[in-house]
Amino acid sequence: MLLRIKSGKTNIHLQVSLKLSLFISIAFKLTCRHHSSSETEIESERITKIINDHPFPNHPLHLTLCHQIPPVVLSPTFVENVLGRLFAAHSNGLKAFEFFKYSLLHSQFCPSSDAFEKTLHILTRMRYFDKAWELMEEIRRSHPSLLTLKSMSIMLSRIARFQSYEDTLEAFERMEKKIFAGKKFGTDEFNILLRAFCTQRQMKEARSVFNQLHSQFSPNAKTMNILLLGFKESGDVTAVELFYHEMVRRGFKPNNVTYNIRIDAYCKKGCFGDGLRLFEEMKQINCSPTLETITTLIHGAGVARNTTKAKELFNEICMRNLLPDIGAYNALMSSLIRSRDMKSAASLMNEMETKGIGHDNVTYHTMFLGLMRAEGIDGVSKIYHKMIKRDFVPETRTVVMLMKFFCENRQLDLALNLWSYLLERGYCPHGHALDLLVTGLCSRGRVREAFECSKQMLERGRHMSEAVFCMLERCLLQGGEVDKLKQLDQMIKKLQAVLPPSTGHAVGIHTFTDMN
Structure with a gap:
């Protein structure tokens, strides 16, 4: 009996010891994982700043990357983090492209589709379409699995925005025949093409594509919702309702996405009552309202200056067993601010922080x-x-x-x-920010500071606007700062040699004749 008791105690001690060891092991792994994640964040921020601050195009970026980034640290997560930061930082797209190519050459890991899509997004946002096509061709040859519907959407949406209707259709055909060769295009790809026009509010073009190709690609509920969203984004509530009735006539059953779009269309136009009517209609047909539905209505209540209803809708989120997210809090905050209740808005901001929503x-x-x-x-x-x-x-x-x-x-x-x-955080401010800052500084006679900010922008491989350059040109000439003006002129001309042309950008000195 005594032996059994001792044996039992031994087993208990052994189990406790094993559980404790397991707990310590898990805790250690989590700590290491957190530490590793923190280190990745810090290193990503450091490399982003190095890339953004790199003098462009005076020195090749590749050598800097070789010195600063050991191939062993090029994990998919690290590459994604850096590219995400470069996108948010409005970095020169060619620098991001160079970094991604470096990761392809030196990484022991297979690149992720997310990293590829971020690079593509950066290039197309800056209208580097030749480089974007070059990237897609390279990925098609080396890593075809990275080609996704999202990458197609990024490319087509930017072409639809910056180029013609015909260019967009030609790009779609090029995708089908060359980039995604061997893949049969169906409804999903058709939806991507429609979305490209709808996101740019080009509804005449979207309707034309739909009429031409809907017999070739069978439309689904998502197709109709994309078109409905396009009409909503164009700000035409009547067009939204007309198309809604058309989709019903075509046999498509509206879902909560359909209702969310219609509710948002009414709310943005200040027709909050119509939004509530559709909200009640959803309940009647057992189409469950989502968190997005209620958030949209909270925004609508704010537009209508109905703070009481906004708060009531916010409270209804928890009653429906949903959790309010940052979007719902922002919607309520916007409603409070529209009613000039800054005290409650500040209190809500504190509540977000207290609840860990941020x-x-x-x-x-x-x-x-x-x-x-x-x-x-x-x-x-x-x-x-x-x-x-x-x-x-x-x-x-x-x-x-x-x-x-x-x-x-x-x-x-x-x-x-x-x-x-x-700049300290590795960001290159947008050109509009430079325009405002230089204008403000020049109007107060702080021309040297305006010159330094413009120089910092150009050093990072970003254009400055022609209007602001002309203003700075006049101020520098009046102050006898011809050398500074020549310096800016040289930097602008170097950029012109490597960046794609764009309207409204500075072209260098042109308002006076004698620079000697």
Whole structure:
């Protein structure tokens, strides 16, 4: 009996010991994983800054990458992180392309479709279509599995935006016959083509494609919702309803995506009552409203200045066993701000942080808009410094909005602080931000600072606008700073030799004759 008890105790101790060892092992692995993730983030940020700051096109980037990035660190996650940061940072697309090619040459891992898509997105956003096609051809030969519907969508959407209707159809045909050769195109590919026109609000073209090809590619519910979304984005509620009835006549049953689009169309036009009517209709036909449905209605309540209904809808999220996400919080915040209830909006922002939801660019952008109207520079400055302290980097539209606000309110030091902060974090501010900053600085006689900011932009391989260059040109000439002007002129001409031409960009010195 005693032996059994001792044996039992031994087994218990053994089980506890094994569980403890297992717990320690798991904890150690999680700690290492977290540490590894943190190191990847830090290293990604460092490499992004190196790439963005690299003088372009004076020195080859490839040599820098060889010195700074050992092939062993080129994991798919690392490459994706760097490319994602380069995209957000508005980096020169050729630099991103060079980095991706470096990863293909030196990585022991197979590249991911996400990394390829990010590179493609960066190139097409800057209209480097020749390079984008070159990349697709290379991937077709070396890693055909990376070619996805998303990569097709990125390419076609940008061509639809920047080139002609015929160019977009030719690109679709090139995809079918060459890039995706051997793959039979069906409804999914047809939907991608339609989406390319619809996202650019080119509904005449989208309708034409649908009428020409719908017999060849059998439309499905997603096809009809894409077209419906296109009509909604064009801001025509009547067209949305007409097409909705057409899709019903064609035998397609509306789903919650269909209703979300129609509700959003009404809410954006201030027809909140019609949005609520459709919300009730969904319940009656057992078409379950989603979190997106309720978030859209909260936005609609804000447009209608009905804060009470916005709060009621927000509370209904939990009643429907859904969890409010950052989008729902942002919608309620927007509704509060439209009613000029800044105190409640600030409280909601604190609640988001307390609940671990955090803040995204929409949160900050919405808050800045409200503070600009309600409290002016003091309120904006307070939230701006909080944002910087948290190392949050705002997106382009928020950067441009802040830069404009700072310059219009004669807060040029804050504007320069924002510019420097973005550069320190490895970002190359958008051209519109430079336009606003240089204009503000020149109007206050701070021409040397305007010159330095313009130089920093050009050094990173990004154009400056012709209008701002002409203004800076006049100011530098008036101040006798001909050498500085020559320096900018040389940098612009070097960029012109390697970047695709684009309207509105500076072409160099042209307003005076004697530079000797």
